[in-house]
Amino acid sequence: MVDENIPGAKQCLAQFGEVVLRSGREICAADVQGADALIVRSVTKVNPALLAGSSVRFVGSxxxxxxHLDIDYLRGQGIQFCTAPGSNAESVVDYVLSVLCRVDGALASLLTGDRVGIVGYGNVGKRLGQRLTTIGIDWIAYDPLLNPADHPNLRSLAEVINSAVLSLHAPLTVAGPFxxxxxxxxxxxxxxPENALLLNAGRGEVVATEELHALLDSRPDIxxxxxxxxGEPDFPAALAERCAIATPHIAGYSVDGKKTGLQMIAAELANFLDKPLKVGDDNAVAELLAIHCPGGDAFSLIPAAVLAVYDVAxxxxxxxxxxxxxxRGKRFDLLRKHYPPRRELAYSNLVAVEPEMASLLRAVQGGK
Incomplete structure (x- = not known):
């Protein structure tokens, strides 16, 4: 049983057996009763209400x-489960860069000394920090689960909040010490700070939505x-109207990220079934049209490169x-279902018009 909105899933997973496709939000207990494996995205709540009495022995997201996974239940039932950590991290970093290039003055302020505060220093947070460093932007991060001695850029939450751009990439947790x-x-x-940009491409519930909306009345500069x-997919319309940039949970929706995630789950399923994994041909960078990026400095080259590949506007x-x-909730899901193909910067064929800008262009792409 597979979420129909996972591109290429039927072709990739047919090597393991019959593939049945369903809308991820509509997958129900009756659908999975006779299934051996369940492959989902974050919109499907995998819990006892869905799986009790079913034959599912493997769950992949x-x-x-x-x-969205009831991990305690899955472990208690002896059901193998896995996710695809890091699969779309570069896509989310591309999203952040596109936002910085689109919000007035954001990129220029960072290139002249302001900094980015990163909340959540996991797969996405680390890669965002690395990309910012390579293009010359200062940053600090907050993650209470990590030892600051091992990560010199870690700071307190108060310090990180005091940044010109606050970028949220924390997973959603409701228990534990933090x-x-x-x-x-x-x-x-x-x-x-005044005129700060708050960017959330992690989980909506990390921010107290109603309090944020109320805050804007006294801090319209944010x-x-x-x-x-x-509340996805039924998002708070009043808050969305006040956003400089508002999108339907698509930061990680690149073709490359989706394919990587599917391949990671397929590999785990092959291992679970003790079967070989057949991998299809990839789309080579050489097959993409060259994009010539003009710009004699970072202020012009970075937007030219980023927005040529992905313009969040x-x-x-x-x-x-x-x-x-x-x-709007139904339309939210339709925007995601019919999302146009998008490549990551790292897999795009970018060419610097000025040869001396080639190293900066590689940095924008993540050094690949």
């Missing part, structure tokens, strides 16, 4: 997060770029067009 649910409330966000929302325009729709 092609996403980097696991908050739960992330509503980790950022109005009191903390009030300390954002700019928002939100890709994730509490298009996604934001399509999303804002559904805000007033009475069935």
């Amino acid at each position: 092609t996403t980097i997060g696991s908050d 739960p992330s649910f509503h980790m950022l409330n109005a009191v903390q966000l009030q300390s954002l 700019r928002l770029a939100l890709d994730v929302w509490e 298009g996604d934001s325009q399509r999303f804002k067009a559904i805000i007033a729709d009475a069935e």
